[in-house]
Structures are given as C-alpha cells and as structure tokens.
Amino acid sequence: MAEVSTTLATRRLTIAEALREAIAEEMRRDPCVFCIGEDIAIPGGWGGAFTVTLDLENEFPDRMLNTPIAELGFFGAAVGAAMMGMRPIADVQYGDFLFLAMDQIVNNAAKMRYMSGGTVKVPLVMRAPIGATGRGSQHAQSMERCFTGVPGLKVVAVSNAYDAKGLLKAAVRDDNPVLIFEHKLLYGSKGARAESQAVDATSDIPENEYVVPLDKAALRRSGSHVTILGWLLMSHYAMSAAESLAAEGIEAEVIDVRSLSPIDYNTIGTSVEKTGRVVIVEEGPRTGGVSAELAAGITERFGEYLLAPVSRVASADVPVPFSPPLEDAYRPTSQRIIAAVQKLLSR
Template sequence: MARDERVFCIGEDIGIPGGWGGAFTVTLGLEQDFRERIIDTPISEAGLFGVALGAAIMGLRPVADVQYGDFLFCAMDQVVNQIATMRYMSGGKVTVPLVMRAPVGATGRGAQHARNPEAIFYGIPGLKIVCPATAYDAKGLLKAAVREDNPVLIFEHKLLYGSKGARAETEALDASSEVPEEDYVVPLGEGIVRREGTHVTVIANLLMMHRALLAAERLAGEGISAEVIDPRSLVPFDWELVEASVGKTMRAVVVEEGPRTGGIGAEIAASLAERMSDYLLAPVGRVASPDIPVPFAPPMEEFYRPTVERIVEAARGVVVGSGG
C-alpha cells in the first residue's frame, strides 16, 4: 500500500479502531497509516466484491476479504459470474487487478466457518488461486497478487495465521519462517520442493503441507523417501515441477483438506494419469476429507481432516503396493 497508492483494502471489520483488523488480525493497525484506503463495509459480501470489481476495472487495485472462506458463497455471483468473466466478455479490453482473501480450514466452529472451498473455485476459469503455507510465501504471494493484472483468490489457513496474539487459534501451527524486510515476490504459478525424496511425491498445500512434512519424517523412519511438493499456486499450476518430481519418484499422493469428491486431488490425479502414464508405477493416491459437512465435536473434526497418519498410510500403500 505504501508502494502503490492504487491499492486499497475493503472488507468487514478490517479497520475499526479498537477492533480486530479483520477476523484474523491480518489488517490490524493498517487504518492508522492508510485511513482512506481501509474501507470497512456493511455485512454485504455480494456488495463488497462487486464494489471491488467496479473499482478494479477503473484502475484501482482492491484487496477484498471475507472473514471466513465460507462467506464467499454469499458473493458467488460477483466472484464467478462477474469477476472471473469480465475480461473475457469484454474481448480482452477490460483488466481486473483484484485480490480476494479468504480464511479456510476447520477450527472448532462447526460447518459454516470451516470449509476448504478451493476445489470449487479451481474449476472456475478466469480466477488465479494461491495457497500460502509459510509466512515467507504469505508475504511474497500477496505482493505478487497485488501486482497481478488478473483476479487472484488467496486462500489462507486459519491454523497458519500464528500461534500468538489475540486471535490465535488453539491448535495453531507455528508456520513462522524467515521473512525478509525487503520487497520480494513469490511468482504465481511457482511451486517449491519442501523436502527432497526418491520413492514418492507428496503434493500438499496450506496446513496439509505441514502435515505432509511430518509424514515424510515418519516415512523416512520406515525407509521410505518422500518428496514433498508445495504447489503454492493452484492456478496457474506448476506442472513442470510436479512432472519432474513424479518422473523421478514414479509415484504420487495428493493431500487436501477439502472433501474427496470433485476435489483438487481428483483433478491432479487425473492429469497425472494423462501426463505421466509412462512413469507411474501405481495409481495416484488421494488423501482428503470424507464427503460430509465439517463436524463440530473435536474428535469428529479430528476424524474429518486428514492426519499425518493417514498421509503416511497412503504414501506407504502407494510405495509398497508397487514394489518400492
């Protein structure tokens, strides 16, 4: 915002003095430096996403956020019918530099503040989608998104916002990492190898990336070498990185927190089957949540979301079942 005066934030409870800086403190205190560019809206998601679109096509660079990813559905017409199609319908004449932020993940709040809706938006042409798993990527991807001339949807995991502070979640994971003070971007569409391995490629983002790393550690104890890839962006997707890895390991497991049917894993597995059939020694494994709404009771929520153990089992199954 300091670098580009066209950038402004718009959302609910994002800059009320004495408030929380958004549901998860992401914009806390920004109103002190940028009062004119921190716009608190009524509880009107369809309205605020449409307003952001209108401002974007006139050359501003809005960052619109919802308090919970589930609320994106209140703005679905604007996100899907308007934001994702505006440039296309105009024949390429209109530019939509618009960032949308949405917290996702089950955190003891029941079914309506919990969903991982990434797969639903993954199937909407016209939206770029990123999912930062570390503090470094959160900064770098946000900066890249703000500088992008297309709509970018950023899914942020509630358990990665931080284990400290007023709004820290009880089960929050320490996702902190070295975050340089200086300006840098993590380019959209660039994945990263989080851990190198030779027997199986585990593809996971957000919270699942951290669990995949823990799983890889355990697998190593069993003599299975897992390579963990964090795609960081879903659209565009870094196929080059994934293909290079699967070309080496010849096995893959996709992990996601959302439900299994029609999930991210389904799309990646199908694409890998098409692209890598000469290499794959086993069908691509999928680890996902069951096809149910997110439950409340802690033991049920724990049962719902893929655990380290389930990732270990899936990877082991793929490797052992194919002579690894």
C-alpha cells in the first residue's frame, strides 16, 4: 500500500486546505481571479470564518479584497467585476448571510446572461458554509433549496477535500455564476477554528492538476438493495448508515448528489433502475427541500422502476435550535437513515 501511494504522489488534505490550494492555483494560473469577502487577507486574522483563505494575501496582496460588512454590496461588486472580465470568488462567512445578498445573486448574477440575450458573461464563484453546528438559528441553516430553483445559477455541494479542490477549480473556470456550498463540520478547520462535532472529510489530493465536473453526482458505495442519496454532511451519515446496514445483509448504494443544480439524473437513474428503492437524506427542513425536487424528478423519470415510493429523511420544519439535544433531534442521523431504509425494504 505504501508503495502505491508514493507512486501516486498524494497528500492528505482537509477541505479547508484543499480549497485554499485550489484558490491559490487558480490565482496563479489566471490574473483575473481574485477573492472578495469579509475578514480575509487580514495579517494575524483567520482567513475568512473557517481558515480557507488563510495567508493567501502574502502571495496575492492585490487580489485578496477584504470588504466592509456589506454582503449586498460586495456580492453586487463581484457580479459587476465578473461582467467586466474578472473572475471573482466571493464568500460569505455563514450561508445565512447569503440572504443579505439575495438581490444581487438572484436578480443580477443569475439573470444577466438571459436578459442580455446571451451577450454578457458572469464568471462568478460564490462560497457559503452551511449546517447546524451549535450556533442557534441564524448561523446554521441549510438553504441550498433557495438557490437550486433559480435558473441561471449552478449549485454544487462539496463533501470531501478531493471534490472541494476539483469543483472549486471547475467553478472558477466556468463562465457562469456557480454557488458552492460547504459544511462547517467537514472543513477540518484547526486550532481555534476547529468544530467539536467535526467529521473527517480529508482526501488524498494528487500533486497533478485536476478538476471535478460541475454536473456529475458521485457514486460513493455500490449496493443492490436501496439507493441512498445525500450531500455534504448527509453523504457521510449515509455512508455510515450503509456500513451498519451491510452487517444486516442490506447492501445500500450511496450517491453523493454533489451537483444540486443541475441534477445528474443519469448517475441517479442508473442506480434507481438497479435498486428500485430510494431514500433521500437532507439536512434542511423537510418541506420545500432539494429532496422534494429529487423525489419528484426521480418519480417522473424512473417511476416505472420504483418498487416503493421514494422516502425522505430530513430535518424538522422548525428553525435550527440551539440546545444540543434539540439540535440532535432536529437533524437526520445515521440511525434515522437506517430506520428509513428498513421501513422501505419491509414494504
């Protein structure tokens, strides 16, 4: 084994490190790439809320733009700069703050190409950390659903370091606005920025350059009895549930949906045709979620292969609570995923 990994020349990186490396590589490759956001490029600071841009100002002093606390303003500025040929990477400290920038993202970034009859390009990358992490209701939401239904936006979610690097590089090179959702418990942030409930999402990152396409789901585990769909933290919980189910003789196929808009129905469909049973796991509230879109999309496309109705495991239709037992009760767990699979197979 040691021999193989030496040959492949990989390094084990966290998501935060992989994103940082991707940003640095893209900024070296293309002088039009720059970062814009709050609390970035501060010597002695944190590199954004989760260390992703730590120390990048040393190499790129003119292209790390620290902003006032003005999400509407700097997301709009990023859109404007993108239209004039730059390739900004704009980030919010918490996904919840995207709502402050909603007008610029939804009304300008997403629509500019269409409204201009295909003459204006908006090569913009937006990054947003999400997920319930003991911070109460306003630094915790999973709001992918608010953007996946916006035509003109591409939306991806990264659940490991390999994807994080490859998807970010692909997003920077794409000529459209791409929104990347990241999860606070998956960053692998260290020191004072570490998260107590963190899950290991490190990957072996090759030395050679690569990108991960923005429109492909990832098969994480093969199985024949049931397909479990998840993304971000939920794809990890789904994997853990699948391992437990295997002990019972149930082989679950796990797909990291990864590309939330557009959705890769080819990969998903191949699995559904094989298993005939689907459980979708989403960290956001059940009502109006991406899982609802997936359920409808699967039923429309592959209904004749389904042996049972599509099942969902999602959070309660309440704001994200603070108290640890409430937060545990709120969010899907491996146990709830296992129970949903067992129920589906018993039908």
